[in-house]
Amino acid sequence: MELLDNLALGFSTALLIQNVLYCFVGVLLGTAVGVLPGIGPTATVAMLLPITFSFEPVTALIMLAGIYYGAQYGGSTTAILINLPGESSAAVTALDGHEMARQGRAGSALAAAAIGSFIAGTVATVALAVAAPPLARVALRFGPAEYFSLVLLGLIVSITLARGTALKALAMIALGVLFGTVGQDIFTGTPRFVFEQRELYGGFDFVSVAVGMFGVAEILRNLENEQTRAGAVISKVKNLWPTREDRRRMVGPILRGTGLGAALGVLPGGGHVLASFTSYAVEKRISKRQQEFGRGAIEGVAGPESANNAAAQTSFIPLLTLGLPAHPVMALMVGAFIVHGITPGPNVIIDEPALFWGLIASMWIGNVLLVLLNLPLIGVWVRMLRIPYQVLFPMIVLFAAIGTYSLSFNAYDVYAIVFFGILGYILIKCGCEPAPLLLGFVLGPLLEENLRRAMSISRGDASVFVTRPISAVLLVLAVAALVIAVLPAIRRRRETVFTEEE
Amino acid sequence: MPGSRPPEVKIRRSFPDVLAGGIFVLIGGAFVAGSLGYDLGTPLRMGPGAFPLLVGSIVAALGLAIVVKGLVAGEVIVFGSIPWRAVAVIVVAVLFFGFAVRGLGFVPTSAVTALLTTLASSRVRPLTAVAVAAGLTVASTLIFVVALQLRIPLWGPWLGF
Incomplete structure (x- = not known):
């Protein structure tokens, strides 16, 4: 069995002592930022990225991945205990999870989230291992025209999932692509938009963009109306093991949530948020106890939590097979790959099998660690919420500045934080989401490179994008995604989905 | 005749929409203007200016569409207040670090x-600020310089030793 051989290779890599250690550090940090409101996984990964440059590539990626799915998990703990979702996708967990906690069933809710996440993580890891190699084989046959259309499709699909109007999301993507053109042109070496500043020849660093847009802008949002985080009533946790009745009611939602999440996680731009909301809606619709939803239905915790975690795992599929990031954190991981001299995409699985399978195996190990870590340490996580914001935000700003500077000891990378922080703050205030901009920024250079290559291969004939069948199909899908994003009926549904999140 | 206008013509202006659109137009336009200074090349061999020209035009056009939409049927967004003090302090703090x-x-x-950053919060007390700054300095020195071996001198040449 090829799959078993591959998984064996993966586990032998992931079980190396330093890899387990950094996987642990990753999920621990991830859980911490998932618990703390006001600092998300994107800003954290951006700040810690420079630290990982000295690691082995596989160790670095294992740790960064751990932060990502650890954060998805940590957000649900606070959602249940104090009705404060640390991560956007945990918002739906708060609906019934916190209600359960108020009824003294916090233990059951936490256990449902943990068990659901673990099962979902396991299934999704297998799905990733099964689906990735064939997809990579298809992608290996892609020429520049196909890649251009694929990147375009990825960017456009991310609009359908962004909050706010499609028009603004589209503009944010294009703006990101535009900022990606700053620096030396890859084909001719001509410096573009650098204002004669040699320090800008390398372009903006994506860490500066991410830290500015997701770190500084977020801090400014939080400082708009300061209030001490009220001494939230923290529910007592007892009876972690759910009753037989609860266990029976969890099975269906966990399995359905896993399936939904695994499928939706592949979509770019935050599939895990959509997955948890869809799972909640599905469970509510098919349940025989609809009136219990919102009043502490365990299905409303188990389903969305499974969906969320499954989606967090499968969102690695487009990254590892096509080199397309599905989430801002993935966009940062593209950067991590490149720093280590690996081009993310279909080649990874062939050139770096130990890295590819090691990363996948580490996700399962990470899920085990999360369960072991979280249930006993719940008290510690809750206590972390008492850290006042006055301590937290100077730490974020300082670490962001140090981390960005250490990338290449270039002061302009630090100045760029300010630029993107202020720009991001204003745009976010105007209802534009920052995630599409970051995706556009990371994918923009790929888009340009493949466009120009395809054009020169086709001798300047732009029809190559529609005459090559795979490329044509991808473009049709992109147009369809665009139509769906602007169609009023679906837009209304998206709005209801996302306003519930507030 | 007042009141005879059909309801769908009701104008809903939105300042955030106009502002966001304006920013897109401005930045897109600036990149368009800049890209005209570079070689545009031919479709066969696209020059360094071609792609930014294309994308810059798209950004500007989308920005224009957002402005128009914001003047006619804008999105209802609560813009809220701007924490000027925090903005100024954080900008100065980060620029100072780089400089x-x-x-x-x-x-x-x-x-x-x-x-400097602690001063961004209007609720911070001086003693807390000093304590936080001292704690963070020690922590970041330990993390970045001692543990991670970041090659930045602890004390720089401007201090004269």
Whole structure:
């Protein structure tokens, strides 16, 4: 069995002592930022990225991945205990999870989230291992025209999932692509938009963009109306093991949530948020106890939590097979790959099998660690919420500045934080989401490179994008995604989905 | 006749929409203007200016569409207040870090940056600010310089030793 051989290779890599250690550090940090409101996984990964440059590539990626799915998990703990979702996708967990906690069933809710996440993580890891190699084989046959259309499709699909109007999301993507053109042109070496500043020849660093847009802008949002985080009533946790009745009611939602999440996680731009909301809606619709939803239905915790975690795992599929990031954190991981001299995409699985399978195996190990870590340490996580914001935000700003500077000891990378922080703050205030901009920024250079290559291969004939069948199909899908994003009926549904999140 | 207008013509202006659209038009336009200064090339061999020209035009056009939509049927967004003090303080703190880290060295630059940043909150007490700044300086020195071996001198040449 090829799959078993591959998984064996993966586990032998992931079980190396330093890899387990950094996987642990990753999920621990991830859980911490998932618990703390006001600092998300994107800003954290951006700040810690420079630290990982000295690691082995596989160790670095294992740790960064751990932060990502650890954060998805940590957000649900606070959602249940104090009705404060640390991560956007945990918002739906708060609906019934916190209600359960108020009824003294916090233990059951936490256990449902943990068990659901673990099962979902396991299934999704297998799905990733099964689906990735064939997809990579298809992608290996892609020429520049196909890649251009694929990147375009990825960017456009991310609009359908962004909050706010499609028009603004589209503009944010294009703006990101535009900022990606700053620096030396890859084909001719001509410096573009650098204002004669040699320090800008390398372009903006994506860490500066991410830290500015997701770190500084977020801090400014939080400082708009300061209030001490009220001494939230923290529910007592007892009876972690759910009753037989609860266990029976969890099975269906966990399995359905896993399936939904695994499928939706592949979509770019935050599939895990959509997955948890869809799972909640599905469970509510098919349940025989609809009136219990919102009043502490365990299905409303188990389903969305499974969906969320499954989606967090499968969102690695487009990254590892096509080199397309599905989430801002993935966009940062593209950067991590490149720093280590690996081009993310279909080649990874062939050139770096130990890295590819090691990363996948580490996700399962990470899920085990999360369960072991979280249930006993719940008290510690809750206590972390008492850290006042006055301590937290100077730490974020300082670490962001140090981390960005250490990338290449270039002061302009630090100045760029300010630029993107202020720009991001204003745009976010105007209802534009920052995630599409970051995706556009990371994918923009790929888009340009493949466009120009395809054009020169086709001798300047732009029809190559529609005459090559795979490329044509991808473009049709992109147009369809665009139509769906602007169609009023679906837009209304998206709005209801996302306003519930507030 | 008042009141005879059909309801769908009701104009809903939105300042955030117009502002966002304006920013897109401005930045897109600037890149378009800049890209005209570079070689545009031919479709066969596209020059360095071609792609930014294309994308810049798209950004500007989308920005224009957002402005128009914001003047006619804008999105209802609560813009809210701007924490001017926090904006100013954080901008100064980060710029200072970039400007001074090479000359002053890691420890003094981190301390000043952290201290400045704490002032962004209007609720902070002076003693807390100093304590937070000191704690963060020690922590970041331990993490970045001692543990991670970041090659930044602790004390820089501007201090004269």
